Amino acid sequence: MLKYIIKRIIGLIPVLFCVSVVVFVITRVIPGDPAAVMLGPQATNEAVEALRIKLGLRDPLLVQYGRFLMQLLRGDLGTSIAYNQPVLDLILDTFPNTVLLAASSLLIATIVALPIGILSAVKQYSIFDYLSMTFALVGVSMPVYWLGLMLVLLFSIKLQLLPSIGMGSLSNGLGDILSHLILPSIALATIPMANFARITRSSMLEVVRQDYIRTARAKGLSEWKVIIKHSLKNAMVPLLTVMGMQISMMLSGAVLTETIFAWPGMGRLVVDAIEKRDFIMVQGSVMFLAFIFVFVNLCVDVLYVLVNPRISYDNKGGDSSGA
Amino acid sequence: MKVKSKLLLSILIITMIFALVVTGCGKSGEEAKQGEPETKEGGSLVVGLSQVPKTLDPVLYTGTYESNVMLAIFDTLVTYTDDQQKIVGALATDWKVSDDMLEYTFNLRDDVYFHDGKYVKGRKLTAEDIKYSLERSAKESAMGRLSDLKEAEVLDEKTVKLVLKQPNAAFLARLTDPGNGIVAKEEVEGWGDAFGQNPVGTGAFVFKSWAKDDNVTMVRNDKYWAAKPNLDELVFKFIPDLSMMSNALISGDIDIATEVQGPDRQKLVNDQNIDVQTMPGMNVYFAAMNMKEGPTADIRVRQAISYALDVDAAVSNIFQFGGATRAYVPLPSKSWGYDSSLEDLAIKSRNLEKAKDLLKEAGYENGFKTTIVTPNKPLRAKWAQIMQTQLAEVGIEADIEKLEWGTYSDKVSKGEAPIYLLAWTWYPDPDFFLFQFFHQDQIGRLGNGQAFDDKEVTDLIDKAKGSTTDQAERKAIYKEVIEKAMAKVPRVEGWHKENINGIRKRVNDYKICPDDQVRIVTQERNVWVEK
Numbered sequence: 001m002l003k004y005i006i007k008r009i010i011g012l013i014p015v016l017f018c019v020s021v022v023v024f025v026i027t028r029v030i031p032g033d034p035a036a037v038m039l040g041p042q043a044t045n046e047a048v049e050a051l052r053i054k055l056g057l058r059d060p061l062l063v064q065y066g067r068f069l070m071q072l073l074r075g076d077l078g079t080s081i082a083y084n085q086p087v088l089d090l091i092l093d094t095f096p097n098t099v100l101l102a103a104s105s106l107l108i109a110t111i112v113a114l115p116i117g118i119l120s121a122v123k124q125y126s127i128f129d130y131l132s133m134t135f136a137l138v139g140v141s142m143p144v145y146w147l148g149l150m151l152v153l154l155f156s157i158k159l160q161l162l163p164s165i166g167m168g169s170l171s172n173g174l175g176d177i178l179s180h181l182i183l184p185s186i187a188l189a190t191i192p193m194a195n196f197a198r199i200t201r202s203s204m205l206e207v208v209r210q211d212y213i214r215t216a217r218a219k220g221l222s223e224w225k226v227i228i229k230h231s232l233k234n235a236m237v238p239l240l241t242v243m244g245m246q247i248s249m250m251l252s253g254a255v256l257t258e259t260i261f262a263w264p265g266m267g268r269l270v271v272d273a274i275e276k277r278d279f280i281m282v283q284g285s286v287m288f289l290a291f292i293f294v295f296v297n298l299c300v301d302v303l304y305v306l307v308n309p310r311i312s313y314d315n316k317g318g319d320s321s322g323a
Numbered sequence: 324m325k326v327k328s329k330l331l332l333s334i335l336i337i338t339m340i341f342a343l344v345v346t347g348c349g350k351s352g353e354e355a356k357q358g359e360p361e362t363k364e365g366g367s368l369v370v371g372l373s374q375v376p377k378t379l380d381p382v383l384y385t386g387t388y389e390s391n392v393m394l395a396i397f398d399t400l401v402t403y404t405d406d407q408q409k410i411v412g413a414l415a416t417d418w419k420v421s422d423d424m425l426e427y428t429f430n431l432r433d434d435v436y437f438h439d440g441k442y443v444k445g446r447k448l449t450a451e452d453i454k455y456s457l458e459r460s461a462k463e464s465a466m467g468r469l470s471d472l473k474e475a476e477v478l479d480e481k482t483v484k485l486v487l488k489q490p491n492a493a494f495l496a497r498l499t500d501p502g503n504g505i506v507a508k509e510e511v512e513g514w515g516d517a518f519g520q521n522p523v524g525t526g527a528f529v530f531k532s533w534a535k536d537d538n539v540t541m542v543r544n545d546k547y548w549a550a551k552p553n554l555d556e557l558v559f560k561f562i563p564d565l566s567m568m569s570n571a572l573i574s575g576d577i578d579i580a581t582e583v584q585g586p587d588r589q590k591l592v593n594d595q596n597i598d599v600q601t602m603p604g605m606n607v608y609f610a611a612m613n614m615k616e617g618p619t620a621d622i623r624v625r626q627a628i629s630y631a632l633d634v635d636a637a638v639s640n641i642f643q644f645g646g647a648t649r650a651y652v653p654l655p656s657k658s659w660g661y662d663s664s665l666e667d668l669a670i671k672s673r674n675l676e677k678a679k680d681l682l683k684e685a686g687y688e689n690g691f692k693t694t695i696v697t698p699n700k701p702l703r704a705k706w707a708q709i710m711q712t713q714l715a716e717v718g719i720e721a722d723i724e725k726l727e728w729g730t731y732s733d734k735v736s737k738g739e740a741p742i743y744l745l746a747w748t749w750y751p752d753p754d755f756f757l758f759q760f761f762h763q764d765q766i767g768r769l770g771n772g773q774a775f776d777d778k779e780v781t782d783l784i785d786k787a788k789g790s791t792t793d794q795a796e797r798k799a800i801y802k803e804v805i806e807k808a809m810a811k812v813p814r815v816e817g818w819h820k821e822n823i824n825g826i827r828k829r830v831n832d833y834k835i836c837p838d839d840q841v842r843i844v845t846q847e848r849n850v851w852v853e854k
Contacts, residue, residue, distance in 0.1 A: 030729075036736075037729040039466055040385055047467040082377040084516055093535040152567065156574040165562050165571045167537055262562040262571075264536030272375060277729050 005302065012294050019290040020072060020283075024065050027279035033057075034081060034277035055081055055280075068283065077284030082276045087284035091266060095288075097167060098265035101257070102250035104185040106243070109193035117200025121208060122227060132197065139194030148187040148260040155183060165262040184261040188254055192246045199242050203235040210234075236307045244300030248293045360831070366852040367556035368830065370841055371568045371577040375536050375561045378519030380511075381456075381504040382463045390501045391581075391841045392539050392559050396438075397504025397524035400429055400453065401495055405847045407605070407751045407837045408659055410495050413846075414448065414505060414525070420792055424490035429453070431481045436546045438530070440523035442513035445546070448505065448525055450483040456505045457485065468502040490789040492797055496752040527552045527844035536561060552844045553851035572597060572825045578852065579830060581841060583823040585644030591825040598828060600835040601821045603648060605655045606748035607756070608703065608817035610695070610710065615774035617741045618693065623685040625812040628742075629670040630678035631717040637709045638818050641702055646823060650816035652805060653760055657819075657837040659794060660753030660801040668809045669816065678717045690718025696740035697723065698731040703744040706817060710742075735772035743772060744817075751837070753801045758784050761808050775813050780804055829853040 035051040052058055056067070071078055077087035116136075120129040156164035162183055168176035207213065208231050216226045255267030266285065273281035304311045374388040381397060384390060402413040412418070415429035435448040454475040461472040471491045476484040487494060497503065510523040522530050527549070528541035538560045543552040560577055562568040569587035572580040573594055583591060583599070591597045612619040612628065619625055638649050651669035654661050682688060693714075697707045707723045714721050721742070726734065735743045747770065749755035759770030763781045766774050787800040822839040833850045836842055843850045 033729065033733060036732060038385055046470075047464075084378055084383065084519060090535065149566070149570070152570050152574070156576070157570060160574065164574045164576050165567060166560060166576070167534075169534065259563045260567055262537070262560070262564070262567065264534060264561075268375075268536055268563065275728075276377075 001302075001305065005298070008298055008301070012298075015294060016287070016290060020069065020287060021065075023283045023286045023290075024068055027282050028061060028064075030277075034279060037277040038082060072287065077287065078280040080273070080278055080281040080284075082273070082278040082281065087281055088288075090269060090281070091285055091288050094264055094266045094269050097263065098251055098254060098258070098267065100181070101184055101188060101254060101263055101265060102247060104181055105189040105192065105250060106247060108185055108189040109196055109246075110243075112189075113193045113196030114200055117197040118204055118227060118232065120197070120201040121204035124205060129201075133201070136194040136197045139190050140198070142190055144187055144191070144256045145260060147190055148183070148257065151183045151187055152261075167264055184257050184263050187260070188250060188257045192243075192250070195242060195246070196239065199239050200235065203238045204231055207231045207235045233307060237304060237311075240300055240303055240307060244296055244303075248296050251289065251292055251296075360853065362553060362831070362849075362851050363853060364553050364851065365555050366854050367558060368554050368579070368843065368850060368852055369558045369560055369577040370579045370843075371560050371562045371571060371581060372841075373561075373563055373565060373568065373582050375563075376539065379522040379530070379533075379539075380519030381502050381506060382460050382468075383519055384502060385466060387840065393501040393504060393522070393524075394526070394840055395528040395541060395557055395843055396522050396526045396530055397501055397506070398435070398526050399501065399504055400457075400498050402499050402845070403751065405834060405836060405842065405845055407657065410499060411846070414453070424492070424789070424792060425487050427485045427487070427494065428478070429483050429485070431483065432548055433481060435525050435548045437507045437510075437525055438523050438544060440507065440510045441521070442509040443507045443523060446507065449480055450477040452505055452507060453477075453483045455508045457503060459506070459511070460503050464502060466502060468500055469497060471497070492788050492790075492792045493750070493752045493754040495792075496750045496755070499750070528557050531556075547844065549846045550844060550849050553849050554843070557843055569825060572827065575827065578827045579833065579841065580825040581839070583825050585642060585646050588646065588823055588825075589644050596828050598826045599823065600826060601646070601823045602835045602837055602839075603656050603819050604748065604822045604839055605657050605751055605837045606746060606820055607650050607653060607655050608706075608744070608746045608820060609650065609653065609814045610706075610742055610744050610817065611773040611814040613738065613741050613773050614776065614811075614813060615738060618685070618687055618691045619741060621685045622812055623681045624687065626670070627678040627681035627685070627687075627717065628714065628719070629812055629815050630674045630681065631719065632710060632713050632815055633673040634815065634817060635672075637706055637713075640709060641705050642818070645821075647818040647820045650819050653808065653814065653816060654753055654756050654801075654805065655748070655751070655819055655837075658751045658753055658756070660757075660798050662798070662802050662805075665802065665805050665809070668806060670812070673713075675717060682717060682719075687718075690720060692720045692722070693741045694722045694724050696731065696734060696743040697725055698728050698744070699725050700746075702820075703746070706744060732769050736767060736769045738767065738772055738774050740772060745769070745772075746820075748838075753797075753804075754784070754788050757801060757804050757808075758788070761804065761813075773813060775808070775811070777807065777811070780807050783807070 035048045035055060035057065039048055039051060056064060068078070079085065080087050080090055083090055116132045120132050123129055152164045155162045163180050166180055168180035170177060213226060213230055216230045254265060255271050257263065258265040258267045270282065270285045273285065372388050372391055374386060376389040376392055378384055379389065379393055379396065381393060384393060398414050400413060400415045401410050403409070404411055414432055414435055416432055418427055418429045420427055431450060431453065437443050437446050437448065439445050454477050457469060457472060457475050460469040471487050471489065471494055473486045473488045476486065478484055504524055507523055511518050514521050520533060527544055527547045529544050531540045531542050533539045538558050540556065540558045542556050543554055545551055562571060565582055565584050566587055568580045569583060569591055571577045572591065588599060591599050612625050614620055634649055638647055651666040651671065652661065682690065695707045695710055697703045704725055711721045711723055734740050735745070747756060747759070759765055761771065761775045761780050762784050763776055765771035766776060783800055783804045787797045787804065791797060822835055824835045826833055829852050831851050832848050834848065842848065
């Protein structure tokens with residue numbers, strides 16, 4: 001197992017290297033001069049030129065890339081052009097907020113989706129099954145933007161129960177943060193929730209038809225034990241795969257939710273950086289997200305083993321893709 | 324006779340009753356005025372802004388959303404009145420301009436103190452601070468905001484002389500920019516690069532905290548020279564989505580929503596807890612035509628395009644919910660240089676026959692192909708579509724190129740756009756518009772990407788800037804500039820966009836400004852809130 005993990009970590013190096021090349025090239029080929037964009041329409045030519053030199057934009061591309069790579073190796077993501085602050089500091093300021101949002105959404109999605117998925121599978125073709133799967137279909141197709149606005153209209157404007165925007169502050173107590181967290185978490189949780197419910201159902205359906213489940217029932221085990229201990233554990237593998245992908249997507253792609261609810265997360269930081277042509281910020285945060293992405297995937301692969309002992313990475317080299 | 328006198332008597336009585344009622348009303352009106360709520364101290368005001376500031380260091384800032392925040396923290400030597408028609412003293416009580424317009428001598432107030440920062444503890448402002456701040460801006464300003472300044476001389480503790488490189492009548496307007504706000508040297512040098520995250524000034528509010536991407540919070544400066552602020556706390560909250568900003572205003576999460584858009588405006592007007600204020604903005608939206616290359620280099624083609632376009636229809640279509648007035652002159656209607664008699668020089672209404680005749684004359688009887696270049700902004704993208712349809716009616720086949728800002732400004736500056744849609748907004752001084760649009764030195768820059776090339780106009784613009792500081796004289800020269808420029812039909816003016824703010828009724832003494840900047844405490848106002 002340990003050997004596998006080390007192997008995987010070594011395998012990450014070329015992946016991250018490729019990401020660094022791609023992101024560097026992309027940020028350099030998109031049209032628009034960062035210095036001109038930053039200073040806006042009214043800046044003088046001299047001011048724009050001075051900024052270009054200050055930012056190192058006049059250096060050859062290879063020199064710029066070399067500098068970027070050397071910084072990366074030292075764990076330095078550079079200094080943001082727009083903020084004039086280290087990129088890593090800015091990320092660390094906002095990333096925890098994104099993690100908080102993503103984690104609470106994941107929690108909501110899982111708590112709601114698992115029982116629905118299991119019940120739908122166990123009571124296949126029942127009214128509950130039809131209803132819940134219809135809702136899941138609606139949930140998957142719901143645009144976050146629209147849902148977010150509706151939630152605000154209902155809970156903030158009509159009922160005046162919850163704040164509409166922002167994150168609140170710890171200085172006003174934990175309750176302040178929690179009340180600000182509810183609406184964006186629900187908005188962000190809806191699509192994964194619907195996905196999880198559908199996948200839990202289909203994967204459970206597959207498992208409950210297996211021979212060993214029939215055997216378990218024949219042994220006289222209680223239905224509860226059959227479902228939770230024997231079926232669900234085996235049905236978790238595909239669900240874990242999807243969850244892993246969802247977590248990565250939530251961490252990097254919660255931009256819309258963050259924008260609607262003015263949640264000070266990392267997605268907004270990146271989008272803002274792209275608009276401002278703050279490519280040091282863009283390449284730094286993409287590298288950071290790429291790292292998080294591969295790390296989460298690695299964790300999921302390791303989790304497979306813990307959940308399903310039939311999967312093992314230690315035997316005979318061979319294919320180690322896990323899922 | 325009897326009937327007549329009865330009639331007269333009744334008229335007299337009715338008149339008396341009427342008079343009584345009217346005066347009575349007046350009295351009760353006065354009483355109502357006396358009964359107006361009394362100014363209350365304390366409380367917190369939350370203002371919504373759509374973009375997140377990057378830095379609050381005056382010399383480094385680049386966006387209006389940043390200056391909104393900085394206006395509360397920093398003071399400048401001089402400032403505009405709230406209606407932006409006149410420049411008055413702020414940190415300076417008065418000033419003298421030398422005859423050659425190269426030296427400005429300012430007398431400073433004696434009652435100005437810096438906020439308590441990490442390195443400065445409520446120290447009194449001196450002439451040295453002015454010298455340090457303005458020379459720093461002259462050297463380091465990202466936008467070259469004070470590039471005209473040669474040096475600042477301290478004459479005594481309370482007097483400072485600014486020496487210019489060349490005469491510039493718009494110099495005082497430059498000084499009103501928060502980018503030329505006065506800072507304390509100890510703080511700037513103590514914090515280094517981090518000063519922009521920990522600003523210390525002399526303004527009405529003291530910076531307290533900055534939650535990245537969420538809000539900037541400040542508390543009142545008890546020693547503020549203009550007036551002790553009524554509010555305890557001022558918070559700028561960053562809400563990128565504009566309809567959410569309106570929702571947040573309705574739900575009471577914020578007190579003032581800036582940049583309110585058409586459909587949201589209607590929603591706010593219908594809410595009885597909210598006042599909506601509008602004000603023609605210090606801006607002008609226009610379509611400029613390339614004067615160097617392509618068919619539009621011919622004045623007859625430019626005239627034909629002006630006749631072919633129905634701007635009134637476009638404006639009422641784009642602003643279905645109101646929010647703009649049609650523009651005729653290349654200057655914001657709120658600028659002091661604006662003269663409404665110039666409006667008659669514009670081609671005001673559509674005339675397709677005339678357009679076709681002009682095209683025929685110019686040798687484009689069957690029309691031609693061209694491109695409308697627009698940044699990817701909803702208002703202008705919509706105008707481009709309307710223009711496309713209208714131009715097709717006279718045989719001009721226009722493609723639309725919708726570009727993201729960086730690419731757009733690059734293309735327009737290089738003179739590669741046949742027709743481009745641009746919006747311009749800046750100080751009320753006409754120089755910040757007319758110099759940028761029509762001066763020969765600006766060819767190859769965004770403002771004059773159409774290559775408007777006229778020696779006479781250039782000389783007049785220089786004259787308005789370099790020969791006098793008298794506003795009336797300058798206005799007359801700018802009038803001539805506009806007449807000469809408009810005679811060449813360089814562009815089709817679109818509209819002046821209104822600034823719209825939504826304000827909760829608990830907020831008092833707040834008024835929207837033409838430059839759409841949020842001002843909370845000035846020499847004319849001191850915003851307060853009902854708790």
